[in-house]
Amino acid sequence: MAGFIHRWFLSERPLNSKVSELETSWNPRVSLIRLKNYKPTIKDICHYGFLSSVLLFVFISFPAPWLLKLFVYCLFGLLFMIPITSQLFFNALPIFTWLALYFTSSFFPASKRPPITVKVLPAIETILYGDNLSDILATTTNSFYDILAWIPYGLFHFGAPFVVAAILFVFGPPTILQGYAFAFGYMNLFGVIMQNVFPAAPPWYKILYGLNSANYGMHGSPGGLARIDKLLHINIYTQGFSNSSVIFGAFPSLHSGCATMEALFFSYCFPFLRPVFIGYVCWLWWSTMYLTHHYFVDLMAGSVLSYVIFLYTKYTHLPIVDTDLFCRWSYDSIEKFNMVKSNPLNNDPSDVENVPLNMMATSSAMGSELDGELDTDNGESNDETDGDEDAGNPRSMSPTLFDLSNSSATSNTSLDLQGDATPRSIKPRAFD
């Protein structure tokens, strides 16, 4: 076994590389020393401040004995202090915060909840997308479609986050799992907050009750999954969805959010399999609407939430993937995005042939003022470029999710350029 692991995973490991190593210490003093030397940034203060306020809210709201709640919080505190457990539990703090809020949601008193909307989602769906897409897809049902819809919605959705996390850990660059936990946790946390602030009835409600008013005393419905219960002679989905924590939490769809987040992370690490991941998201979208659990607008809200949080995580947290490397132990260093350096509009000020035309125009009009302007505008990027020997290295550029093509930026000796850079009497040749 050890030989197999060494042959497959450790054979490419660079000498003296420590980036892929895990913390093995059980001594809380290590964490205390780190905490003492830790200097929080504004971003850290916002991050921990927000999560702490949610956890405090849960601590006060959750209807359990105070001692028990205190014990659970202390237990987590201990797990955060022990280095070997801290690397897992502390990085998953956004996920625990989401779970804590989700399971508290069912205990909010009805009198303090916002009113339930039943018309907003079908109205928005029709106005923005022409019709109720869930109605369109659920017009024809049969057992084959039921099973096909059940697989991603009722099975894969619950196991996929763990599978994705395990694969990212082994085959992704070191620290990518931290980014995944951050993005996945925040996406779900924002999703649950939105579901509580804006309670909305799912498509099955319209089928059962029309556009009649809803109330918090109602039970949830398994929608199309009731057919799966019947088909498999089980009662899991009927029971589970009837007692869901957020019955009127149609908007946004966290099924869609999770699937999109998983697909985005996988596409980021394994771009050659991107069509498969896009296909999975499309399959899940179809099944969600077919089973009458969500409107298309819910799916969009979930996916857009995931996409925005993923982009934020990509540009601020994620390590850059080298697709030539096999697994986490093949990396000898971790590189992160540089938003300024990755900007395709940024020109190297030392390259006089690539000075933007508007600057050239300014130059001719204002003479020597250009020099000062150039220094001011590009000073930051210039400094960073000078300091980095890999500035021209494609690996140092961010491998965008969809970035497959070669640059079409061509010679700067183009006649087209000359046409613009020189007086208007010289007509540009291209396409004329």
Add this chain to the structure above:
Amino acid sequence: MRVTSFQFPKTFLGFLPLYIAVEVVLGITILNKCSGAYGILAIFTGHPLDFMQGLSYLWSIFTLIVYAQGLYEIHKPSLLTFSQIFVFYSIDTICTCFFTLWFTKVWFGVESNEENQNGISKRGADIASQGATQAYEYTITMFITWVSLIFRLYFNSILASYVKELLSNPRFMIDQDDVAQDLKNKAFYKRWWIKCQKESYKLCRRLLA
């Protein structure tokens, strides 16, 4: 007609670079355009589909293809591609406003019919049941519709700004002609696609350069 006198945003939300804005804009728009692919499935499921719905779904599928090429080129943009995207995005913005108006009319027609048929009473005084009032639902619906349209216009201006930057940057100047691209020996749809990009480029030069 030139739009150079407009003040396009130089950054996204006041602090992020434009290329990230374009990544956000195209991603969100592409996700929304997937609605066309699901809507058109009505042909197979037997759900009634009227002309305007069919038109909007087919248009969504077409624009999805146009926008998707932009996401592949975020870090190495091509002026031709982004000119085409900007032109179609602008046309799409006008279409979206039209479809929004049209389907708003359809929805309120359907809603009043359903209420007449089912005899649903007004829910204004029934707040004790925790259901939203008619006014609340109407306000939220209109709010979301307006917000989506305003964002659409903002996204359009972001794309305009990005194409304008590309036009003024020598790195992205175009140095190709039909012979270099071997257009003669390419399939009809490829020739049409490239021609479309070139026309878009010319239009963008006239409007934004």
